[in-house]
Amino acid sequence: MKQLTISVIGAGGKMGQRITANLRRQPHRLLLVEKAEAAVARLREQGLTVSAAADAVPASDVVILAVPDGAMAAVSADVVPRMRPAAVAILLDPAAAHNDEVRLRDDCSFVVTHPCHPPLFGEQDTPEARRDFFGGIHAKQDIVVALHRGTEESYRLAENVCREMFSPVVKAHRITVEQMAMLEPAMAEVCAASAAKLMKDALDEAIARGVPAEAARSFMLGHAQIPLAIVFGEIPSPFSDAAKIAMQVGAERVIRSDWRSVFEPAEIRATIHRMLHHGEKQ
Ligand SMILES: NC(=O)c1ccc[n+]([C@@H]2O[C@H](COP(=O)([O-])OP(=O)(O)OC[C@H]3O[C@@H](n4cnc5c(N)ncnc54)[C@H](O)[C@@H]3O)[C@@H](O)[C@H]2O)c1
Known part of the structure:
Protein backbone atom coordinates (compact mmCIF):
# COMPACT_ATOMS: atom_id res chain seq x y z
CA MET A 1 0.00 0.00 0.00
CA THR A 176 -24.53 0.66 -2.17
CA VAL A 177 -25.30 3.40 0.34
CA GLU A 178 -29.03 2.51 0.06
CA GLN A 179 -28.24 -1.13 0.87
CA MET A 180 -26.02 -0.06 3.77
CA ALA A 181 -28.92 1.96 5.21
CA MET A 182 -31.08 -1.18 5.00
CA LEU A 183 -28.42 -2.97 7.06
CA GLU A 184 -28.12 -0.07 9.50
CA PRO A 185 -30.32 1.41 10.84
CA ALA A 186 -33.19 -0.78 9.48
CA MET A 187 -31.90 -4.34 10.02
CA ALA A 188 -29.22 -4.02 12.72
CA GLU A 189 -30.72 -1.29 14.91
CA VAL A 190 -34.47 -0.97 14.27
CA CYS A 191 -34.91 -4.77 14.20
CA ALA A 192 -31.95 -6.59 15.79
CA ALA A 193 -30.91 -4.13 18.51
CA SER A 194 -34.52 -3.57 19.59
CA ALA A 195 -34.98 -7.36 19.72
CA ALA A 196 -31.86 -7.57 21.92
CA LYS A 197 -33.34 -4.88 24.19
CA LEU A 198 -36.60 -6.83 24.31
CA MET A 199 -34.67 -9.90 25.47
CA LYS A 200 -33.02 -7.91 28.27
CA ASP A 201 -36.39 -6.40 29.24
CA ALA A 202 -37.91 -9.91 29.33
CA LEU A 203 -35.06 -11.03 31.60
CA ASP A 204 -35.66 -8.05 33.92
CA GLU A 205 -39.39 -8.82 33.95
CA ALA A 206 -38.74 -12.42 35.03
CA ILE A 207 -36.43 -11.17 37.80
CA ALA A 208 -38.98 -8.53 38.90
CA ARG A 209 -41.56 -11.32 39.15
CA GLY A 210 -39.35 -13.31 41.52
CA VAL A 211 -37.01 -15.52 39.44
CA PRO A 212 -33.48 -15.44 40.98
CA ALA A 213 -31.38 -13.07 38.83
CA GLU A 214 -28.47 -15.47 38.34
CA ALA A 215 -30.74 -18.30 37.19
CA ALA A 216 -32.70 -16.00 34.89
CA ARG A 217 -29.56 -14.55 33.24
CA SER A 218 -28.00 -17.99 32.74
CA PHE A 219 -31.26 -19.29 31.23
CA MET A 220 -31.73 -16.25 28.98
CA LEU A 221 -28.20 -16.21 27.55
CA GLY A 222 -28.33 -19.95 26.84
CA HIS A 223 -31.76 -19.62 25.30
CA ALA A 224 -30.64 -16.64 23.26
CA GLN A 225 -27.89 -18.66 21.62
CA ILE A 226 -29.76 -21.80 20.65
CA PRO A 227 -32.65 -20.24 18.67
CA LEU A 228 -30.14 -18.08 16.83
CA ALA A 229 -28.10 -21.21 16.00
CA ILE A 230 -31.28 -22.86 14.71
CA VAL A 231 -32.74 -19.99 12.67
CA PHE A 232 -29.36 -19.07 11.13
CA GLY A 233 -28.69 -22.71 10.15
CA GLU A 234 -25.68 -23.31 12.41
CA ILE A 235 -27.22 -26.54 13.69
CA PRO A 236 -29.69 -28.83 11.92
CA SER A 237 -32.04 -29.36 14.88
CA PRO A 238 -35.56 -27.97 14.40
CA PHE A 239 -37.64 -26.20 17.05
CA SER A 240 -39.95 -28.51 18.99
CA ASP A 241 -43.68 -28.33 18.12
CA ALA A 242 -44.35 -26.74 21.52
CA ALA A 243 -41.64 -24.11 20.94
CA LYS A 244 -43.18 -23.32 17.53
CA ILE A 245 -46.53 -22.63 19.23
CA ALA A 246 -44.85 -20.38 21.82
CA MET A 247 -43.08 -18.51 18.97
CA GLN A 248 -46.44 -18.03 17.24
CA VAL A 249 -47.77 -16.46 20.45
CA GLY A 250 -44.72 -14.15 20.40
CA ALA A 251 -45.35 -13.21 16.75
CA GLU A 252 -48.96 -12.34 17.62
CA ARG A 253 -48.35 -10.60 20.97
CA VAL A 254 -44.86 -9.05 20.73
CA ILE A 255 -44.16 -8.33 17.04
CA ARG A 256 -46.26 -5.97 14.91
CA SER A 257 -47.54 -7.71 11.79
CA ASP A 258 -46.43 -4.79 9.54
CA TRP A 259 -42.84 -4.72 10.88
CA ARG A 260 -41.30 -5.21 7.41
CA SER A 261 -42.31 -1.67 6.43
CA VAL A 262 -39.30 -0.38 8.42
CA PHE A 263 -37.32 -1.39 5.29
CA GLU A 264 -39.40 0.83 2.97
CA PRO A 265 -37.19 3.64 1.57
CA ALA A 266 -39.45 6.38 2.97
CA GLU A 267 -39.37 4.79 6.45
CA ILE A 268 -35.58 4.41 6.36
CA ARG A 269 -35.28 8.07 5.37
CA ALA A 270 -37.64 9.07 8.22
CA THR A 271 -35.75 6.91 10.76
CA ILE A 272 -32.43 8.44 9.71
CA HIS A 273 -33.95 11.93 9.83
CA ARG A 274 -34.97 11.28 13.46
CA MET A 275 -31.47 9.99 14.25
CA LEU A 276 -29.73 12.99 12.68
CA HIS A 277 -32.01 15.69 14.10
CA HIS A 278 -33.17 14.28 17.45
CA GLY A 279 -31.77 17.10 19.58
CA GLU A 280 -33.14 19.94 17.47
CA LYS A 281 -36.10 22.20 18.27
CA GLN A 282 -39.05 21.66 15.89
N1 LIG B 1 -19.51 4.44 18.06
C1 LIG B 1 -19.71 3.35 17.31
O1 LIG B 1 -19.86 2.22 17.82
C2 LIG B 1 -19.70 3.45 15.81
C3 LIG B 1 -19.66 2.28 15.07
C4 LIG B 1 -19.60 2.37 13.68
C5 LIG B 1 -19.65 3.61 13.07
N2 LIG B 1 -19.72 4.75 13.83
C6 LIG B 1 -19.75 6.03 13.13
O2 LIG B 1 -18.54 6.74 13.41
C7 LIG B 1 -18.78 8.14 13.34
C8 LIG B 1 -18.30 8.79 14.61
O3 LIG B 1 -19.05 8.28 15.69
P1 LIG B 1 -18.46 8.22 17.18
O4 LIG B 1 -19.34 7.28 17.92
O5 LIG B 1 -16.99 7.97 17.15
O6 LIG B 1 -18.72 9.73 17.66
P2 LIG B 1 -18.09 10.45 18.96
O7 LIG B 1 -19.12 11.42 19.41
O8 LIG B 1 -17.59 9.44 19.94
O9 LIG B 1 -16.82 11.21 18.40
C9 LIG B 1 -16.93 12.25 17.49
C10 LIG B 1 -15.74 13.17 17.69
O10 LIG B 1 -15.79 14.18 16.68
C11 LIG B 1 -15.37 15.40 17.27
N3 LIG B 1 -15.84 16.49 16.41
C12 LIG B 1 -17.10 16.92 16.20
N4 LIG B 1 -17.10 17.95 15.32
C13 LIG B 1 -15.81 18.17 14.99
C14 LIG B 1 -15.14 19.10 14.14
N5 LIG B 1 -15.83 20.03 13.46
N6 LIG B 1 -13.80 19.05 14.04
C15 LIG B 1 -13.09 18.13 14.71
N7 LIG B 1 -13.66 17.21 15.55
C16 LIG B 1 -15.00 17.24 15.68
C17 LIG B 1 -16.00 15.37 18.65
O11 LIG B 1 -15.36 16.28 19.52
C18 LIG B 1 -15.76 13.91 19.04
O12 LIG B 1 -14.51 13.74 19.68
C19 LIG B 1 -20.28 8.31 13.07
O13 LIG B 1 -20.46 8.41 11.68
C20 LIG B 1 -20.83 6.99 13.58
O14 LIG B 1 -22.09 6.65 13.01
C21 LIG B 1 -19.73 4.70 15.17
Whole structure:
Protein backbone atom coordinates (compact mmCIF):
# COMPACT_ATOMS: atom_id res chain seq x y z
CA MET A 1 0.00 0.00 0.00
CA LYS A 2 1.46 3.34 -0.95
CA GLN A 3 2.05 5.88 1.78
CA LEU A 4 -0.84 8.32 2.03
CA THR A 5 -1.50 11.49 3.96
CA ILE A 6 -4.68 10.85 5.92
CA SER A 7 -6.65 13.33 8.05
CA VAL A 8 -8.90 11.96 10.79
CA ILE A 9 -11.55 14.54 11.68
CA GLY A 10 -12.88 13.73 15.16
CA ALA A 11 -9.75 11.76 16.05
CA GLY A 12 -10.49 11.94 19.79
CA GLY A 13 -13.97 10.38 19.54
CA LYS A 14 -14.88 6.71 19.98
CA MET A 15 -14.30 5.72 16.36
CA GLY A 16 -11.58 8.30 15.83
CA GLN A 17 -9.46 6.71 18.56
CA ARG A 18 -10.06 3.17 17.28
CA ILE A 19 -9.17 3.90 13.68
CA THR A 20 -6.24 6.14 14.64
CA ALA A 21 -4.76 3.30 16.71
CA ASN A 22 -4.96 0.97 13.69
CA LEU A 23 -3.80 3.47 11.07
CA ARG A 24 -0.76 4.38 13.20
CA ARG A 25 0.55 0.86 12.49
CA GLN A 26 0.61 1.66 8.77
CA PRO A 27 3.29 3.74 7.03
CA HIS A 28 0.89 6.65 6.40
CA ARG A 29 1.30 10.26 7.49
CA LEU A 30 -1.60 10.82 9.89
CA LEU A 31 -3.01 14.27 10.64
CA LEU A 32 -5.38 14.30 13.59
CA VAL A 33 -8.10 16.94 13.88
CA GLU A 34 -10.27 17.27 16.98
CA LYS A 35 -12.27 20.13 18.43
CA ALA A 36 -13.37 19.03 21.94
CA GLU A 37 -10.87 20.18 24.58
CA ALA A 38 -11.01 16.97 26.63
CA ALA A 39 -10.50 14.86 23.51
CA VAL A 40 -7.58 17.03 22.39
CA ALA A 41 -6.01 16.57 25.84
CA ARG A 42 -6.47 12.76 25.60
CA LEU A 43 -4.71 12.69 22.25
CA ARG A 44 -1.85 14.87 23.53
CA GLU A 45 -1.43 12.59 26.58
CA GLN A 46 -0.69 9.78 24.10
CA GLY A 47 2.04 11.93 22.58
CA LEU A 48 -0.03 12.72 19.48
CA THR A 49 -0.10 16.07 17.69
CA VAL A 50 -3.42 17.71 16.89
CA SER A 51 -3.69 19.76 13.68
CA ALA A 52 -6.15 22.39 12.50
CA ALA A 53 -8.53 21.26 9.74
CA ALA A 54 -7.42 24.25 7.66
CA ASP A 55 -3.86 22.84 7.59
CA ALA A 56 -4.56 19.09 7.57
CA VAL A 57 -7.38 18.72 5.04
CA PRO A 58 -5.77 20.45 1.99
CA ALA A 59 -2.63 18.33 2.55
CA SER A 60 -4.49 15.00 2.61
CA ASP A 61 -5.14 12.26 0.04
CA VAL A 62 -7.82 10.82 2.31
CA VAL A 63 -10.05 12.62 4.84
CA ILE A 64 -11.90 10.42 7.33
CA LEU A 65 -14.99 12.07 8.81
CA ALA A 66 -15.21 10.40 12.24
CA VAL A 67 -17.70 12.93 13.61
CA PRO A 68 -21.25 12.34 14.91
CA ASP A 69 -23.73 11.80 12.07
CA GLY A 70 -25.86 14.71 13.28
CA ALA A 71 -22.84 17.01 12.83
CA MET A 72 -21.96 15.67 9.36
CA ALA A 73 -23.82 18.38 7.40
CA ALA A 74 -21.99 21.20 9.20
CA VAL A 75 -18.61 19.45 9.37
CA SER A 76 -18.64 18.36 5.71
CA ALA A 77 -19.69 21.90 4.65
CA ASP A 78 -16.53 23.14 6.37
CA VAL A 79 -14.16 20.29 5.44
CA VAL A 80 -15.09 19.25 1.88
CA PRO A 81 -14.38 22.63 0.23
CA ARG A 82 -10.87 22.44 1.75
CA MET A 83 -10.08 19.03 0.19
CA ARG A 84 -7.55 18.89 -2.62
CA PRO A 85 -8.90 17.84 -6.05
CA ALA A 86 -9.08 14.01 -6.41
CA ALA A 87 -8.95 13.50 -2.63
CA VAL A 88 -11.26 10.92 -1.03
CA ALA A 89 -13.57 11.44 1.95
CA ILE A 90 -14.45 8.35 3.98
CA LEU A 91 -17.59 8.30 6.15
CA LEU A 92 -18.11 5.70 8.87
CA ASP A 93 -21.90 5.41 8.63
CA PRO A 94 -24.40 5.63 5.76
CA ALA A 95 -26.94 7.87 7.58
CA ALA A 96 -25.84 11.36 6.47
CA ALA A 97 -24.92 10.26 2.92
CA HIS A 98 -28.22 8.39 2.49
CA ASN A 99 -30.25 11.46 3.52
CA ASP A 100 -28.20 13.85 1.33
CA GLU A 101 -26.66 15.68 4.30
CA VAL A 102 -23.04 15.44 3.14
CA ARG A 103 -21.46 18.26 1.14
CA LEU A 104 -20.22 16.68 -2.12
CA ARG A 105 -17.86 17.79 -4.87
CA ASP A 106 -17.56 16.52 -8.43
CA ASP A 107 -13.73 16.51 -8.34
CA CYS A 108 -13.47 14.41 -5.13
CA SER A 109 -14.69 10.94 -4.17
CA PHE A 110 -16.89 9.90 -1.25
CA VAL A 111 -16.80 6.40 0.21
CA VAL A 112 -18.95 5.07 3.06
CA THR A 113 -17.94 2.12 5.21
CA HIS A 114 -19.13 0.32 8.30
CA PRO A 115 -17.73 -2.64 10.24
CA CYS A 116 -19.92 -5.77 10.21
CA HIS A 117 -18.45 -6.54 13.68
CA PRO A 118 -17.13 -10.02 14.55
CA PRO A 119 -19.89 -12.57 13.88
CA LEU A 120 -21.58 -14.53 16.66
CA PHE A 121 -20.75 -17.93 15.17
CA GLY A 122 -17.42 -16.95 13.61
CA GLU A 123 -14.15 -18.66 14.46
CA GLN A 124 -11.64 -16.51 16.34
CA ASP A 125 -8.10 -17.61 17.10
CA THR A 126 -7.48 -16.35 20.65
CA PRO A 127 -9.41 -15.71 23.89
CA GLU A 128 -8.74 -11.97 23.40
CA ALA A 129 -10.23 -12.13 19.91
CA ARG A 130 -13.31 -13.94 21.24
CA ARG A 131 -13.88 -11.03 23.70
CA ASP A 132 -13.26 -8.33 21.04
CA PHE A 133 -16.98 -7.96 20.32
CA PHE A 134 -16.64 -4.66 18.44
CA GLY A 135 -13.74 -5.82 16.29
CA GLY A 136 -10.80 -3.82 15.05
CA ILE A 137 -8.45 -4.95 17.82
CA HIS A 138 -8.00 -8.74 17.87
CA ALA A 139 -11.08 -10.23 16.21
CA LYS A 140 -11.53 -10.98 12.52
CA GLN A 141 -14.50 -9.26 10.94
CA ASP A 142 -15.93 -8.25 7.57
CA ILE A 143 -16.72 -4.69 6.54
CA VAL A 144 -19.16 -3.16 4.06
CA VAL A 145 -17.99 -0.41 1.71
CA ALA A 146 -19.93 1.79 -0.76
CA LEU A 147 -18.85 4.28 -3.39
CA HIS A 148 -21.24 7.19 -2.79
CA ARG A 149 -19.77 9.48 -5.44
CA GLY A 150 -16.53 9.43 -7.42
CA THR A 151 -14.11 7.18 -9.27
CA GLU A 152 -13.35 3.46 -9.16
CA GLU A 153 -9.67 4.22 -8.58
CA SER A 154 -10.55 6.25 -5.49
CA TYR A 155 -12.88 3.48 -4.33
CA ARG A 156 -10.03 0.93 -4.49
CA LEU A 157 -7.69 3.22 -2.56
CA ALA A 158 -10.39 3.92 0.06
CA GLU A 159 -11.28 0.23 0.44
CA ASN A 160 -7.67 -0.50 1.37
CA VAL A 161 -7.74 2.27 3.98
CA CYS A 162 -11.05 0.88 5.33
CA ARG A 163 -9.44 -2.57 5.66
CA GLU A 164 -6.58 -1.00 7.63
CA MET A 165 -8.94 1.00 9.87
CA PHE A 166 -10.94 -2.06 10.91
CA SER A 167 -8.12 -4.61 10.77
CA PRO A 168 -8.11 -7.62 10.88
CA VAL A 169 -10.64 -7.65 8.02
CA VAL A 170 -11.58 -10.90 6.25
CA LYS A 171 -13.83 -9.56 3.49
CA ALA A 172 -14.83 -6.10 2.26
CA HIS A 173 -18.37 -6.46 0.84
CA ARG A 174 -19.07 -3.85 -1.78
CA ILE A 175 -22.66 -2.61 -1.57
CA THR A 176 -24.53 0.66 -2.17
CA VAL A 177 -25.30 3.40 0.34
CA GLU A 178 -29.03 2.51 0.06
CA GLN A 179 -28.24 -1.13 0.87
CA MET A 180 -26.02 -0.06 3.77
CA ALA A 181 -28.92 1.96 5.21
CA MET A 182 -31.08 -1.18 5.00
CA LEU A 183 -28.42 -2.97 7.06
CA GLU A 184 -28.12 -0.07 9.50
CA PRO A 185 -30.32 1.41 10.84
CA ALA A 186 -33.19 -0.78 9.48
CA MET A 187 -31.90 -4.34 10.02
CA ALA A 188 -29.22 -4.02 12.72
CA GLU A 189 -30.72 -1.29 14.91
CA VAL A 190 -34.47 -0.97 14.27
CA CYS A 191 -34.91 -4.77 14.20
CA ALA A 192 -31.95 -6.59 15.79
CA ALA A 193 -30.91 -4.13 18.51
CA SER A 194 -34.52 -3.57 19.59
CA ALA A 195 -34.98 -7.36 19.72
CA ALA A 196 -31.86 -7.57 21.92
CA LYS A 197 -33.34 -4.88 24.19
CA LEU A 198 -36.60 -6.83 24.31
CA MET A 199 -34.67 -9.90 25.47
CA LYS A 200 -33.02 -7.91 28.27
CA ASP A 201 -36.39 -6.40 29.24
CA ALA A 202 -37.91 -9.91 29.33
CA LEU A 203 -35.06 -11.03 31.60
CA ASP A 204 -35.66 -8.05 33.92
CA GLU A 205 -39.39 -8.82 33.95
CA ALA A 206 -38.74 -12.42 35.03
CA ILE A 207 -36.43 -11.17 37.80
CA ALA A 208 -38.98 -8.53 38.90
CA ARG A 209 -41.56 -11.32 39.15
CA GLY A 210 -39.35 -13.31 41.52
CA VAL A 211 -37.01 -15.52 39.44
CA PRO A 212 -33.48 -15.44 40.98
CA ALA A 213 -31.38 -13.07 38.83
CA GLU A 214 -28.47 -15.47 38.34
CA ALA A 215 -30.74 -18.30 37.19
CA ALA A 216 -32.70 -16.00 34.89
CA ARG A 217 -29.56 -14.55 33.24
CA SER A 218 -28.00 -17.99 32.74
CA PHE A 219 -31.26 -19.29 31.23
CA MET A 220 -31.73 -16.25 28.98
CA LEU A 221 -28.20 -16.21 27.55
CA GLY A 222 -28.33 -19.95 26.84
CA HIS A 223 -31.76 -19.62 25.30
CA ALA A 224 -30.64 -16.64 23.26
CA GLN A 225 -27.89 -18.66 21.62
CA ILE A 226 -29.76 -21.80 20.65
CA PRO A 227 -32.65 -20.24 18.67
CA LEU A 228 -30.14 -18.08 16.83
CA ALA A 229 -28.10 -21.21 16.00
CA ILE A 230 -31.28 -22.86 14.71
CA VAL A 231 -32.74 -19.99 12.67
CA PHE A 232 -29.36 -19.07 11.13
CA GLY A 233 -28.69 -22.71 10.15
CA GLU A 234 -25.68 -23.31 12.41
CA ILE A 235 -27.22 -26.54 13.69
CA PRO A 236 -29.69 -28.83 11.92
CA SER A 237 -32.04 -29.36 14.88
CA PRO A 238 -35.56 -27.97 14.40
CA PHE A 239 -37.64 -26.20 17.05
CA SER A 240 -39.95 -28.51 18.99
CA ASP A 241 -43.68 -28.33 18.12
CA ALA A 242 -44.35 -26.74 21.52
CA ALA A 243 -41.64 -24.11 20.94
CA LYS A 244 -43.18 -23.32 17.53
CA ILE A 245 -46.53 -22.63 19.23
CA ALA A 246 -44.85 -20.38 21.82
CA MET A 247 -43.08 -18.51 18.97
CA GLN A 248 -46.44 -18.03 17.24
CA VAL A 249 -47.77 -16.46 20.45
CA GLY A 250 -44.72 -14.15 20.40
CA ALA A 251 -45.35 -13.21 16.75
CA GLU A 252 -48.96 -12.34 17.62
CA ARG A 253 -48.35 -10.60 20.97
CA VAL A 254 -44.86 -9.05 20.73
CA ILE A 255 -44.16 -8.33 17.04
CA ARG A 256 -46.26 -5.97 14.91
CA SER A 257 -47.54 -7.71 11.79
CA ASP A 258 -46.43 -4.79 9.54
CA TRP A 259 -42.84 -4.72 10.88
CA ARG A 260 -41.30 -5.21 7.41
CA SER A 261 -42.31 -1.67 6.43
CA VAL A 262 -39.30 -0.38 8.42
CA PHE A 263 -37.32 -1.39 5.29
CA GLU A 264 -39.40 0.83 2.97
CA PRO A 265 -37.19 3.64 1.57
CA ALA A 266 -39.45 6.38 2.97
CA GLU A 267 -39.37 4.79 6.45
CA ILE A 268 -35.58 4.41 6.36
CA ARG A 269 -35.28 8.07 5.37
CA ALA A 270 -37.64 9.07 8.22
CA THR A 271 -35.75 6.91 10.76
CA ILE A 272 -32.43 8.44 9.71
CA HIS A 273 -33.95 11.93 9.83
CA ARG A 274 -34.97 11.28 13.46
CA MET A 275 -31.47 9.99 14.25
CA LEU A 276 -29.73 12.99 12.68
CA HIS A 277 -32.01 15.69 14.10
CA HIS A 278 -33.17 14.28 17.45
CA GLY A 279 -31.77 17.10 19.58
CA GLU A 280 -33.14 19.94 17.47
CA LYS A 281 -36.10 22.20 18.27
CA GLN A 282 -39.05 21.66 15.89
N1 LIG B 1 -19.51 4.44 18.06
C1 LIG B 1 -19.71 3.35 17.31
O1 LIG B 1 -19.86 2.22 17.82
C2 LIG B 1 -19.70 3.45 15.81
C3 LIG B 1 -19.66 2.28 15.07
C4 LIG B 1 -19.60 2.37 13.68
C5 LIG B 1 -19.65 3.61 13.07
N2 LIG B 1 -19.72 4.75 13.83
C6 LIG B 1 -19.75 6.03 13.13
O2 LIG B 1 -18.54 6.74 13.41
C7 LIG B 1 -18.78 8.14 13.34
C8 LIG B 1 -18.30 8.79 14.61
O3 LIG B 1 -19.05 8.28 15.69
P1 LIG B 1 -18.46 8.22 17.18
O4 LIG B 1 -19.34 7.28 17.92
O5 LIG B 1 -16.99 7.97 17.15
O6 LIG B 1 -18.72 9.73 17.66
P2 LIG B 1 -18.09 10.45 18.96
O7 LIG B 1 -19.12 11.42 19.41
O8 LIG B 1 -17.59 9.44 19.94
O9 LIG B 1 -16.82 11.21 18.40
C9 LIG B 1 -16.93 12.25 17.49
C10 LIG B 1 -15.74 13.17 17.69
O10 LIG B 1 -15.79 14.18 16.68
C11 LIG B 1 -15.37 15.40 17.27
N3 LIG B 1 -15.84 16.49 16.41
C12 LIG B 1 -17.10 16.92 16.20
N4 LIG B 1 -17.10 17.95 15.32
C13 LIG B 1 -15.81 18.17 14.99
C14 LIG B 1 -15.14 19.10 14.14
N5 LIG B 1 -15.83 20.03 13.46
N6 LIG B 1 -13.80 19.05 14.04
C15 LIG B 1 -13.09 18.13 14.71
N7 LIG B 1 -13.66 17.21 15.55
C16 LIG B 1 -15.00 17.24 15.68
C17 LIG B 1 -16.00 15.37 18.65
O11 LIG B 1 -15.36 16.28 19.52
C18 LIG B 1 -15.76 13.91 19.04
O12 LIG B 1 -14.51 13.74 19.68
C19 LIG B 1 -20.28 8.31 13.07
O13 LIG B 1 -20.46 8.41 11.68
C20 LIG B 1 -20.83 6.99 13.58
O14 LIG B 1 -22.09 6.65 13.01
C21 LIG B 1 -19.73 4.70 15.17
